[in-house]
Structure formats: C-alpha cells, structure tokens
Amino acid sequence: MKNIVLTGLLSVFLLTACKKDDQLAEKSLEQQKIEFQAKQLDIEKQKLAIEKEKMAYEAQKKADSIVEVQKAKTVAANNSKPQVIRETKTIYRESSSSSNNGTYADNGNSSTGTTATKKKGMSKAAKGTIIGTVGGAAAGAIIAKKNRGLGAVIGGVVGGATGYTIGRAGDRKDGRVQPK
Secondary structure, eight states: OHHHHHHHHHHHHHHHHHHHHHHHHHHHHHHHHHHHHHHHHHHHHHHHHHHHHHHHHHHHHHHHHHHHHHHHHHHHHHHHSOOOOSSOOOOBOOOSSGGGTTSBOOSSOSSSOSSSOOOOSOOHHHHHHHHHHHHHHHHHHHHOSSOHHHHHHHHHHHHHHHHHHHHHHHHHHHTSSOOO
C-alpha cells in the first residue's frame, strides 16, 4: 500500500511539473517570437541606413563629378587665353609666292607654335608600338608552330601597327597630336 501511495504522489508531482514546463515553454516561445521580430526590425533599420548612405554617396559622387567638369571647363578656358611668352623664337618659312620671301611667317598658322607647351616623355603611340610589337611577336611565335621566326615577324608587324594606331588615337584625345 505504501508503494501505491508513493507512486500516486510521484505521478502527481510529475504531472504538475510537466504542466509548469509547458507554461514556461509557451512563455519562452512567445518571448522568442518577440525577440525575433525585434531583430528583424533592427535588420530593416540597418538596411534603411545603408540605403540612405548609398543615396548620399551617389549624390556626393554626382556633385563631385559636376565640380570636376566645372574645374575642367575653367582650366580649358584659362588655357584658351593667350599665354605670356617669355622666350621667343624666330621661325623662317619658305613661301610658294615670291612676294613673301624673307618675311616672318609666324601668324599662328605654323605647326611649331611658340605658345604650345611641349610634352615630355614617351608618347602613347610609341608605347603602343613597343607593347604591340613585343606582344604580337610573342603571340605569332606561339601560334606559328612550324616556322616560329616567320610567325614572330608577322605578329610583331601586325601588333606594332595595331599598337601605334591605338596609341595615336590616345595622343589625339589627350591633345598631344592635332586631330585630322
């Protein structure tokens, strides 16, 4: 009989303990849902902040590009103004008509103008020719398996011509060479 009473008491305690755990589990589940929703809201706030930063960055980038364009325009306007010449060179040019022989012919039409600044360093056309020749020779030697020397020569000529053409276009764009 003692065993039956003890077993009954134990089962009552177990049942009440299980019910408490269920209530705690329900409360903790609700808390977890609330915490999850709060985290989702935080994530959404962070996303919005990132979007605001992106928009501000794009606006700043656009403003900076406008400022750069304005600076370039002012520099171009300043460069188009006549420059003070500190050193002059006299250039004699033969003319086809006999009435102009022996006169100064620098009317701003000469190809070696005194106001133009000379650019120093290697031109893009020269760099393109060198790079194209070396690359073309290497590619030609690799492609032509039977006669590598002939392939290197042909590749060098084609690569050099292509490099020169591309470099010359870059020089025209930069103003180093006058456009056609």
